Amino acid sequence: MASLKDFFNQHQDDAVKGISHKNSLIKRNIIAFMAVNGQCTLAELTKELHISIPTMTKLVAELVAEKIVTDNGKVETPGGRRPNIFGLANSAIYFAGVEVSRDNLSLVITDLKNNIITHHAEPNFELIDTPRALERICSSMEKFIATCGVDRSKILGCGVCMAGRVNPNTGRSYKYFTSSEKSLCEIFEERIGVKVLLENDTRARCYAEYFSGNVKDEKNILYLHLGRGVAIGIIIDGKLYYGKSGFAGEFGHTPFFDNEIICACGKKGCLETEVSGIAIEDKIVSLIKRGVNTILREKFEHGEPIHIDDIIAAAKNDDNLSIELIEEASEKIGKSIAFLINIFNPELVIVGGNMSRAGDYMMLPLKSATNKYSLNLVYKDTKFRLSQMDERAGALGAAMLIRNKIIGL
Numbered sequence: 001m002a003s004l005k006d007f008f009n010q011h012q013d014d015a016v017k018g019i020s021h022k023n024s025l026i027k028r029n030i031i032a033f034m035a036v037n038g039q040c041t042l043a044e045l046t047k048e049l050h051i052s053i054p055t056m057t058k059l060v061a062e063l064v065a066e067k068i069v070t071d072n073g074k075v076e077t078p079g080g081r082r083p084n085i086f087g088l089a090n091s092a093i094y095f096a097g098v099e100v101s102r103d104n105l106s107l108v109i110t111d112l113k114n115n116i117i118t119h120h121a122e123p124n125f126e127l128i129d130t131p132r133a134l135e136r137i138c139s140s141m142e143k144f145i146a147t148c149g150v151d152r153s154k155i156l157g158c159g160v161c162m163a164g165r166v167n168p169n170t171g172r173s174y175k176y177f178t179s180s181e182k183s184l185c186e187i188f189e190e191r192i193g194v195k196v197l198l199e200n201d202t203r204a205r206c207y208a209e210y211f212s213g214n215v216k217d218e219k220n221i222l223y224l225h226l227g228r229g230v231a232i233g234i235i236i237d238g239k240l241y242y243g244k245s246g247f248a249g250e251f252g253h254t255p256f257f258d259n260e261i262i263c264a265c266g267k268k269g270c271l272e273t274e275v276s277g278i279a280i281e282d283k284i285v286s287l288i289k290r291g292v293n294t295i296l297r298e299k300f301e302h303g304e305p306i307h308i309d310d311i312i313a314a315a316k317n318d319d320n321l322s323i324e325l326i327e328e329a330s331e332k333i334g335k336s337i338a339f340l341i342n343i344f345n346p347e348l349v350i351v352g353g354n355m356s357r358a359g360d361y362m363m364l365p366l367k368s369a370t371n372k373y374s375l376n377l378v379y380k381d382t383k384f385r386l387s388q389m390d391e392r393a394g395a396l397g398a399a400m401l402i403r404n405k406i407i408g409l
Contacts, residue, residue, distance in 0.1 A: 068089055097161075101162070117150065127163060206235060230272050275329040
């Protein structure tokens with residue numbers, strides 16, 4: 001095998017044919033099967049992939065020699081010869097994941113089993129549509145991959161997720177960095193030298209939640225991301241739902257309110273205008289200016305910006321104004337979720353993002369309003385859970401998605 005990159009860049013529709021090409025495709029199927037099902041025996045592989053035992057034995061032996069698969073020894077059986085069991089090697093292949101959010105960068109390296117090997121965060125970042133911001137993203141990715149401690153030749157792909165409207169098929173963002181003829185994927189690939197997948201940040205987080213988070217056997221899930229914006233990720237029958245153009249999930253831009261507040265999308269009355277982190281930040285600043293008391297007044301008077309995380313921390317410190325604003329927003333969010341569960345009838349709603357850290361201050365009014373405005377039978381069928389994932393979730397989900405694309409899942 002010439003290189004791991006060459007090996008995984010071969011596809012079913014490649015012009016090159018023959019035994020060598022066919023065997024490479026079978027190897028990819030073996031890797032994909034192990035990625036989904038874990039350790040297995042040669043007999044299990046031959047049965048599931050419909051390959052002869054001699055061919056399977058030969059190809060698995062080659063994968064072991066290439067250090068992509070490990071021979072984990074004999075497995076216990078009720079009787080007869082004990083077969084060897086094989087599994088993926090952690091250190092053979094790696095993937096990078098990057099989340100470009102409104103106010104920070106998060107970067108991870110993962111192995112073939114989706115374990116995070118290393119992580120780096122840059123909290124002093126602001127996502128704005130300027131060449132300088134794009135250069136910051138590119139240089140941060142370059143530096144991270146160069147200094148992460150993993151052999152660059154073993155990093156086969158990089159998933160990049162970002163806020164706003166993103167189409168993974170075109171590799172373009174339709175909100176940020178749209179002036180270039182090249183797609184963002186092409187720009188990133190030229191800078192870091194590996195295959196790139198561009199994804200929406202909420203979908204990436206949703207995917208990480210589904211495979212690594214607080215999900216049990218549920219297959220139909222809504223992930224509600226409540227950060228400085230509002231969006232949803234949708235899992236239907238165990239698969240991400242994208243919609244026709246890859247823009248499914250822009251829930252924050254539902255025209256939910258009859259107000260004159262102009263949303264970031266340019267329209268009035270969007271859900272985001274009253275319940276997002278940015279909306280709550282704006283409200284508390286406005287109320288402080290009008291003289292309403294809060295423990296955040298001193299921060300405001302020192303000219304420091306008030307972030308949604310500050311408001312949540314103040315609520316947990318019994319600040320009445322912060323508690324009221326979070327509860328008010330949560331009740332409106334709950335009413336909007338009622339529409340979603342009436343339409344999708346999901347098994348599970350996961351609530352994530354900055355605002356989920358408010359815990360019961362958010363979840364109690366949210367669930368109460370959802371119960372009030374949804375159909376009773378549908379509400380009873382739906383479970384609610386707070387996300388248990390940390391700030392690396394988006395970058396992890398992006399790394400998982402590029403991994404799946406490269407190994408053929």
